Amino acid sequence: MPTNFADRLNIAVREKQSCTVVGIDPRLSQLPAPILERHPNAFGDLAVAADAYREFGCRIAELVAPLVPAVKPQIAFFERLGPAGMAAYADICAAARKLGLLVIADVKRSDIGSTAQAYSDAFLGPVDGGQAGFETDAVTVNAYLGSDGVRPFIEAAKANGKGLFILVRTSNPSAGEFQDLKHEGKVVFEHVAQKVKEWGKEVVGESGYSSVGAVVGATYPEEAAVLRALMPQTPFLVPGYGAQGGGAEDVRPSFNGDGLGAIVNASRSIIFAYSREPWKQKFGETEWEEAVVAATREMNEELKPLVS
């Protein structure tokens, strides 16, 4: 009997005393030299580039596994490399899960019901009785198509102990263009939040949280406070910390006061920490791994008051 995803997440947050999610978003030009040197021709050959991503992503997972509850590999960067990139993606997800990390596939998929079922199978399984094509613990989902496009993911959450995070308020500058349109006194993202809350009631775990979560950007703290009040049982996946500009104060409204309620993602500021201050000065490019660990520890420290 698989445990509820929200319960698994909350246990991991408590155990690690960390709400940090490390985003695995490789970009070829930013990979540290020691990785690139082992993969000559990575810039001209997608399969070689995918090998470099695989090594980098698996190493990131090893480095952060003792420190954080979850990683969030962003599939777009792997898709960019074609089929070889997708194979690397699957391998990194599998390696991270083997290390005891929860893996959130950042895929932002959306489609009509029968097609959404295929996406759900792909990441939340099972496929034909066996393992999913890309077995992970949770996915991000875009709900523009409404309930029938979300339903298969909810069913997988119930049947397989998986989770989903539905885009409510995204972290990007143009997020408000459609999300802020106002209908009967509530903006679109509040209407989405209302549905997320309803859908979530079906998959509430022993910790009181649902396996149907919400993506709520760190870059809009006021909206986060409104959403936190609206959806008390919904776990928030909070992107936008670090490179996108959000800080510890910006993510505070996403928490519930019980040390739970939100997990906070940082990608570039951790995985490429070696190329950014203060780590750049402290660690050389050959010590990129130490920089990853140091940046992760620092983020844990910054957010510690929120999880304890």
Added chain:
Amino acid sequence: MPTNFADRLNIAVREKQSCTVVGIDPRLSQLPAPILERHPNAFGDLAVAADAYREFGCRIAELVAPLVPAVKPQIAFFERLGPAGMAAYADICAAARKLGLLVIADVKRSDIGSTAQAYSDAFLGPVDGGQAGFETDAVTVNAYLGSDGVRPFIEAAKANGKGLFILVRTSNPSAGEFQDLKHEGKVVFEHVAQKVKEWGKEVVGESGYSSVGAVVGATYPEEAAVLRALMPQTPFLVPGYGAQGGGAEDVRPSFNGDGLGAIVNASRSIIFAYSREPWKQKFGETEWEEAVVAATREMNEELKPLVS
């Protein structure tokens, strides 16, 4: 110098006298026996299943290449099979393009700007100066994140002669849950349409149509009429014909009266025609290829008044 996508599409529609788009959406349990027999263990082995999908998809492309302007492989069904499925997807797209078909990657991707760039690279290229990871002619895009999530695809349309179709009004039963919320007298999907129109102005071809298209479901003909009037230069990709219930009268409002303006997708009713009446009675399962051709010709006939 690559030709504008909308021009390429319109030339193909005129040449083939067809606005039919064949959706390549394989489902293992519905593949015809002759394909399954050549791939024993397809139900227990994702790589074998992917081989079956590859053969089926490539054969579909060969069968319909003389008859239609474009195919639309749905990536979810391939993603379901993991990395091997994605390799089959890439091969089918490449084979179809080699046959002169335009390939619309139905991926409905969405993300923040820097990540959307990676998705755009993946399908509309180029990647590091070479070919895209999954080289196709156009993609479907979900605009919930607003302009910055759409911008990379528009830039690729301009630079590489590619196209995109943005989800405006989807064909599924719950489409209206968020798309019908009303802001200042206009529903959300009309606000999206307004943006699609604006974005499209940057990529208008010699035919007067833009390479920034819209997805407008056949199952909502009244909305299609409103949208057609709102976006006269926008090509519509119309799903929902056939298995989802739309007929020729339902897609008429999506056309412009000049024989252009819309392309109409059918998937299951064509690729699995052998298992559906009237073709089931006429062709045996071993003649599934004849059924594909017959169903495609029939759909062309039904829609002929709209394109000539």
